[in-house]
Amino acid sequence: MSLSRCVALMWKELLEFRRDRVVVLFILYAFTVDLLADAGHRMVLHHAGLGVLDHDRSAVSRELAGRFLAPYFWQRPAPRDAEEIVCQLDSGEDMAGVVVPSGFEADLVRGKQTSIQLLVDGSQAIQAALAEAYTHEVVAGLSEEIILRRLGLAPDAVRTLPVIEPALRVRFNPDRNDLHFMLLNSLGMMMSLVAILLSASALIRERERGTIEQLLVSPLEPWEILLAKTAASTVVLLAGAAVGVFGVLFPVFHVPVRGSLVVFFGCATIFAFAMCGLGMTVASLCRTMPQVGMVTLLVMTPLLFVSGGWTPVEAMPTWLNALTTLSPLRWFTNIAYGLFLRGATFSDLLPSVTAMAGIGTVFFVWGALRFRARFR
Numbered sequence: 001m002s003l004s005r006c007v008a009l010m011w012k013e014l015l016e017f018r019r020d021r022v023v024v025l026f027i028l029y030a031f032t033v034d035l036l037a038d039a040g041h042r043m044v045l046h047h048a049g050l051g052v053l054d055h056d057r058s059a060v061s062r063e064l065a066g067r068f069l070a071p072y073f074w075q076r077p078a079p080r081d082a083e084e085i086v087c088q089l090d091s092g093e094d095m096a097g098v099v100v101p102s103g104f105e106a107d108l109v110r111g112k113q114t115s116i117q118l119l120v121d122g123s124q125a126i127q128a129a130l131a132e133a134y135t136h137e138v139v140a141g142l143s144e145e146i147i148l149r150r151l152g153l154a155p156d157a158v159r160t161l162p163v164i165e166p167a168l169r170v171r172f173n174p175d176r177n178d179l180h181f182m183l184l185n186s187l188g189m190m191m192s193l194v195a196i197l198l199s200a201s202a203l204i205r206e207r208e209r210g211t212i213e214q215l216l217v218s219p220l221e222p223w224e225i226l227l228a229k230t231a232a233s234t235v236v237l238l239a240g241a242a243v244g245v246f247g248v249l250f251p252v253f254h255v256p257v258r259g260s261l262v263v264f265f266g267c268a269t270i271f272a273f274a275m276c277g278l279g280m281t282v283a284s285l286c287r288t289m290p291q292v293g294m295v296t297l298l299v300m301t302p303l304l305f306v307s308g309g310w311t312p313v314e315a316m317p318t319w320l321n322a323l324t325t326l327s328p329l330r331w332f333t334n335i336a337y338g339l340f341l342r343g344a345t346f347s348d349l350l351p352s353v354t355a356m357a358g359i360g361t362v363f364f365v366w367g368a369l370r371f372r373a374r375f376r
């Protein structure tokens with residue numbers, strides 16, 4: 001194998017990438033606009049439309065309504081009746097509705113138990129569960145203060161009462177900001193997609209232009225061709241990842257980095273190597289670029305499902321949990337979370353790096369063998 005020939009072919013691939021405006025725009029979109037768009041899909045309750053129908057119109061009912069605060073809830077104008085709440089839920093204008101019955105404060109004064117009604121749009125299951133949990137917390141806080149006032153105690157007297165309280169200690173992400181988690185997950189997903197498409201298109205492009213035969217009859221060995229094309233795709237992918245990290249994650253969303261960026265981009269290189277090997281396998285199965293796009297979608301779907309980014313690996317069935325070990329994206333996701341959020345060192349991440357490198361080697365060798373058999 002000649003290093004000079006590999007470098008020359010890699011430089012030729014980089015020049016072709018630079019001249020292909022569609023590829024350049026796609027990479028810029030994937031690591032900028034797509035990350036910005038994914039940031040809008042939050043897993044927390046944010047500005048949920050809420051209508052409060054207050055039949056009691058008392059001080060306590062107004063205090064209860066005032067506790068549904070932004071940015072969790074967005075109180076709409078008070079509905080006229082329960083039918084209007086149902087209509088707002090049916091139209092999707094509101095996420096939830098609260099109905100306070102008449103005599104609400106009077107029952108509390110007499111020491112009787114009372115209740116309120118919560119209507120939730122269950123079509124958005126996660127948001128509905130969050131709205132229910134937040135409402136329980138609001139009502140429980142008000143109920144606790146009313147009990148303390150009836151006992152003639154100060155609002156902070158609960159600290160001196162014999163109660164059991166869990167001491168919650170959140171490590172690595174004390175604010176429990178899901179945005180950082182989702183952005184890192186999106187970054188890994190985009191790197192996977194771009195790596196497969198770039199490496200596959202680099203081979204299919206030669207076939208469509210009729211130049212693959214010229215490469216095969218040249219002094220270049222098949223391994224040199226694959227290595228040069230993989231190296232060029234990796235360089236382009238790392239450049240796109242750098243744009244996403246330094247152009248979006250840091251300045252726009254202030255994603256923390258508690259580990260080493262050098263280690264991150266080193267691991268990203270191994271990850272790109274693994275996914276480019278998978279891209280070569282995709283190229284060996286296809287004849288045209290449209291076929292590459294369709295096969296890539298078929299490959300990406302299971303990769304995302306077993307990556308642990310959408311569903312925790314521990315929550316998967318046993319057989320599916322075992323399959324996650326074959327996904328490079330799972331190990332890269334662990335590495336990204338460890339370096340950005342947990343401040344892990346390279347020794348901490350060594351098992352994930354080793355597994356990712358091993359899978360990448362298998363993918364590369366498999367793709368190279370299929371390339372030789374397909375284009376010989």
